[in-house]
Amino acid sequence: MQQKDVLPTKPKTTASAPAVAENITGAEAVIRSLVAEGVDTIFGYPGGAIMPIYDALYDFQDTVHHILVRHEQGATHAAQGYARSSGKVGVVFATSGPGATNLVTGIADAYVDSTPMVCITGQVAAALLGTDAFQETDVIGITMPITKWNIQVTRPEDIAPAIAKAFYIARSGRPGPVLVDITKNAQFAVTNFEYKPCSYIRSYSPTPELNQEQIAAAALAINDAKRPYILCGHGVLLSGAEKALIALAEKAGIPIASTLLGLSAVPTSHPLYVGYLGMHGNYSPNINTNECDVLIAVGMRFDDRVTGDVSKYARQAKVIHIEIDAAEINKIVKADVAVHADAKAALEALLPLVNAEKHEEWLASFREGDKLEYEKVQQNELHPKAGGLTMAEVIRRISEKTEGRAILVTDVGQHQMVASRYYQFRDPNTNITSGGMGTMGFALPAAMGAKVGAPEKEVVAIIGDGCFQMTLQELGTINQSQIGVKIVILNNNFLGMVRQWQQLFFDKRYSSTEMINPDFVQIAKGFFVEAKKVSSRDEIDAAVDTMLAHKGAYLLEVVVEKEENVFPMVPTGAGIGEIRLD
């Protein structure tokens, strides 16, 4: 089938199937449960142990849109992208055994990055459980440490309650992936069906009650601060706290820096926004972490990519940690004021209690670092005088031409860091990347899912040549389901980020990082996706225009400088104060 110039057709969500029915199969109960949860999109791949569910799906095609991926890993990343762009729960189907094990990478990725996802796997019949039957795998055991919750269902009457619980757990509190494994006999057997959404589990309290004493203590610390500093994490986006965060920062004159997953919560151009934190983040936000007197960490978990050597991290600062997951508080950095709360609730409660301040000198100190970074790094990357194309100039061009309004989906490596540094975000939830796991192969399927979740948005995936080859088969899905994503391959013929480390820390011994690549344009065209390759500076403008003007999916391969490095950089094991500019 040729790629047609259309956006993905969203199924018309018909009035949902009644949430009560008599004598239906377990398989139909699965679909009706999903419909009752408002699910209209599923990413999946069929197989023996989930066939009854696929069969039941056949009757619900008007209500539920199934997207047939080319690999189950792709389904999980697509569901992640979908969840992050739409704010809904991503749903995945896979069969038992190899289907289920192929989900593992995406589930683990969603787990560390707190992405709500419900995976439904088929399982061999209950009578065969534990017998090493054909395609039987202990998916419950395998996914136990990487799911927020999982359950195996062996009876049809347990299906609806399990799915209700799954959705409640996936989306509440700190969101995360959940897996429901359903044996084949339970799918075939008949049951009466009634769907009751879940809103309470006695051993689970997802939304902490706001503790006014903690809020008061935080306000006191902020009001006493001379150099207060906000670190914005993914939790800000997850709780929809962007406005509250900006209001607080504006009132109290506090600069905001962002973690990788917090990017896009605050527009890059906001006067109080000071940049991107972490190993390959901006210079001044890192340096000033060790200069502030009060550190206000909001919905972030002090990942080691952010802190560097913890023993040298923000020792001077009083730390206020606003966090919904109690287990994250004091896990890495000891909080002087722990606010165990939803970010939005906490920030809204704080706002009236903080004093109006400006902190001009403190803010100005960021600009000094920025100047240094611009002179030493950015100027050369953004406006190179000679040599091959740099990743930065390509990203900046895309940023300008999309006016920062596209959803940027990045893969893992140098291109990810460069994109995070140079794309100028404007709207929340427009940065989708694999943060905690750093999963190569994430971007193509995630972009696909993001586009399905937000069809009105431009979705641009930025992918390295190495990453692309991990999940490129999803071009097939993009073609079949007519998903209009823009794909930019930044091709340096290297596993660039690893090569950079080899150059800096392993004496330039480039062990297995050079790549002999296929013809990406031919590959895209083979999947009926329009494509073009450029390699010189004067072509890039027109190429980005063509890509963005194209209706439907488009792949742009940009040949970039082979041995470019991403700076600034905090070497592993070093403190963030030791960030290097070259």
Add this chain to the structure above:
Amino acid sequence: MQKEYTVTVYTEDRIGITNRITVIFTRRQINITSLTTAETEIPGVYKFIITVLSTREKLDKVVGQIERLIEIHRAFVHEEDEVVYQELALYKIATRNLNNHNIEQLIRDNNARILTITADYVVIEKTGHQQELLSMLKQLEPYGLIEYSKSGRVAIVKWSRRFHEHLKDLSLKQAEL
């Protein structure tokens, strides 16, 4: 500094819950030295009593991660002096040795008791701390010990005030739904 700690965990009755809990210790390279679990006085609520050799700092984090699990009610770390605890040991010896007067004395001295006597063997039971159980084991050794078995720790927390009430409240809340 590494010390012996008691960790208590209150859970729902769920297949795999032991696995979920123990994997958190595994990830932090903590060895579980004993584990006892059984249903509490509240139907459907289980209590795990785990002893480990570790540091307070590590265990506070472990407990946080355990509490994050959906089916866990609460989890606590206890210092040695915060709990009253006992372990139980069973000793099996050949019946012919029972005639030995010293054994009777030994059982009495150790505050142990005989559970079963058959033609072939006797099972003796003793509760106490690990040291006492081992000391009795040593004393019995010369009389032809056939088998020895010891439980994990059973503990009651000194400072727990309303925990029983708390668990009952939870069950009521559940019943209302």
